[in-house]
Amino acid sequence: MPLSHAVALVAFVLMVLVSAGHAAAGELGVNVYGLSYHFEREEAKERGLDNEVNPGLGLRYRIPRQDFDWFLDGGIHRDSARNTAVYAGGGAFWKPTQRLRLGGALALFQSDTYNDGDPFIAPVPLVAYEWRPATITMAYFPKIEGVNEIHTLGFWLTLWPSFF
Numbered sequence: 001m002p003l004s005h006a007v008a009l010v011a012f013v014l015m016v017l018v019s020a021g022h023a024a025a026g027e028l029g030v031n032v033y034g035l036s037y038h039f040e041r042e043e044a045k046e047r048g049l050d051n052e053v054n055p056g057l058g059l060r061y062r063i064p065r066q067d068f069d070w071f072l073d074g075g076i077h078r079d080s081a082r083n084t085a086v087y088a089g090g091g092a093f094w095k096p097t098q099r100l101r102l103g104g105a106l107a108l109f110q111s112d113t114y115n116d117g118d119p120f121i122a123p124v125p126l127v128a129y130e131w132r133p134a135t136i137t138m139a140y141f142p143k144i145e146g147v148n149e150i151h152t153l154g155f156w157l158t159l160w161p162s163f164f
Contacts, residue, residue, distance in 0.1 A: 027162055031058035033077040034156035044150045049080040060158050069093045080152065085111035093128060101128035115147045133163035
């Protein structure tokens with residue numbers, strides 16, 4: 001998928017996110033990407049997948065509920081090989097405590113770094129810690145032969161403008 005198509009896809013998803021705010025009582029946040037950690041550090045360096053500063057921006061639309069928060073995400077960032085990566089997806093967070101969130105998402109990814117540059121859909125396990133004005137999220141991206149060659153953690157911050 002050419003980068004222009006991927007950006008158009010993310011723009012469409014973000015437009016849906018914003019318009020969804022009129023249909024359900026939800027909140028719109030700004031994702032500020034991030035950092036990553038690669039478990040197989042030497043192999044990551046050899047493969048050129050060792051970039052651990054991954055700046056980017058995105059949007060998160062969440063629909064808070066009593067025990068779960070549902071969400072939709074879309075964004076663009078610099079990935080582990082310093083290529084532009086775009087993604088869009090949705091999922092849920094369970095709230096075992098007032099601040100801890102455990103959940104997952106199903107996301108569509110596209111980057112020249114992964115899956116030979118072809119878009120793909122993957123499940124993404126997530127852990128987050130919630131403060132009212134911000135949420136810090138950690139995602140686990142497992143090693144999958146031919147798709148993602150290094151076990152990786154990704155970290156980003158979601159800012160909730162309604163709390164500022």
